[in-house]
Amino acid sequence: MLTAPTAPILLFDSGVGGLTVLGELRAVLPQAPVIYAADIAGLPYGAKSEAEVAARVSGLLGRMAERWQPRLICIACNTASTIALGMVRDVLETPIVGTVPAIKPGAALTRSGVFGLLGTEATIRQRYVDDLEARFAGGSRLIRHGANALVPLAEAKLRGERVDRAAVARAVEGLTTHADGAAIDTVILACTHFPLLREELQEAFGPRVTLIDGAQGIARRIAFLTQGQDFERAAPDFAVTTGDVPDFARLAGAFADYGISNLRNF
Incomplete structure (x- = not known):
């Protein structure tokens, strides 16, 4: 047609x-x-x-x-x-x-063998994500964290409002303070809102962590x-x-x- x-x-x-x-x-x-x-x-x-x-x-x-x-x-x-x-x-x-979350490129990019998945709470619990992890993350460890609070922060930033960087840091503590958090060298931004906060997220994770998304x-x-x-x-x-x-x-x-x-x- x-x-x-x-x-x-x-x-x-x-x-x-x-x-x-x-x-x-x-x-x-x-x-x-x-x-x-x-x-x-x-x-x-x-x-x-x-x-x-x-x-x-x-x-x-x-x-x-x-x-x-x-x-x-x-x-x-x-x-x-x-x-x-x-x-x-x-x-x-x-x-x-x-x-869908960029788990395949994330697994290929990590050098430490530990990488993070940052998404909404609904996304990180899906069977779809389980399947992607099983297919592509073999030999590496994927740590998931739901950060719903980042969505309104991203929307506020687009409206021209000041971003509370402390609030961004708190929203990702599930990765940064995880027992294996120090080993994370790559974080997948598994919500299309999150790259809007790339600067703030990079500050929260530090310069040695690579942020990737699927856009x-x-x-x-x-x-x-x-x-x-x-x-x-x-x-x-x-x-x-x-x-x-x-x-x-x-x-x-x-x-x-x-x-x-x-x-x-x-």
């Missing part, structure tokens, strides 16, 4: 963490029309049950796919992907790219799946929220940095 040149790529996240993916996507496919969807009304995903997240994500993406007929959907959220990716792929014909890999995957397709913008890219539009507008400056100036309600 031919894809219309104006068909958008839909980037979906619980909030604005997916902007880290959008930034990498702009680098490889600057000509691609994009709709960014933020389920602000559903925040925080990391504190919800698996059933709640699966039902919400599949329901929203079904409605969004029907409305905008995207050529591809990227679930730019680790929590949503590790829980709902299979379900969404079962119910939608649209190609779906998920966001570049996701963008490359999208580019691969849309290879050979034509792209044309019929209108400027825009972002939608399931939440309050005036509150969403406080993020206008952050979205403008990624080429989106039109913010609206879903």
